[in-house]
Amino acid sequence: MEILGTTLRVCVDDLEAAVGVYERLTGSRAQRFQRGGVSVAAVGAFLLMSGPEHELEVLRKVVATLAVKDVDEALGALTEVGAEIIAGPLPTPVGRNLLARHPDGSVFEYVDRGGPGPTERQPAGLSR
Incomplete structure (x- = not known):
């Protein structure tokens, strides 16, 4: 499995204030979206998240997001090393x-830029 990049997850109280700081630090413009009740801004290598504490509590358990070429390939490699698949593969707005x-x-999130694949499992335990 090839890891193409890493995104660090940062939970913040004030997303608007944090976005300005991270845009200046990285020289990148934020890409914003909603994930359930959580507001998200992707700025460079950072994924800023703000929302209800009960939703952030779950998201804080994820160490980082790893971009991979193919989530199905990651699934195979993770299974081989004895990892527990908590959720997915599932489609997202940008891939799986x-x-x-x-x-x-x-706990890590693995993402690809592909479309929904043949392997889709229901979340078990930790969900987003």
């Missing part, structure tokens, strides 16, 4: 994602 708990207990 899955959440996995590595054998050491760390």
Whole structure:
């Protein structure tokens, strides 16, 4: 599995104030979207999230988002090393994602830019 990039997740109280700071630090413009009740701004290598505490509590458990070429390939590699697939692969506005708990207990989101694939599982436990 090839990891193409990493996005760091940052939960913030005031998304508008944080966006300005991260835009200046990275020299990038924010791309904004909603994910359930959470407002999200992608700025450079940062994914800023703000919303209700009960939704952020779940999102804080994810260490980072890893961009991969193919989520199905990631699924195979994760299964081989004994990772627990918590959710997915599921379609998103930009491709597909899955959440996995590595054998050491760390939780990561894996995303690709592809369309929905043949492998879709229902969330089990930690959902977005």
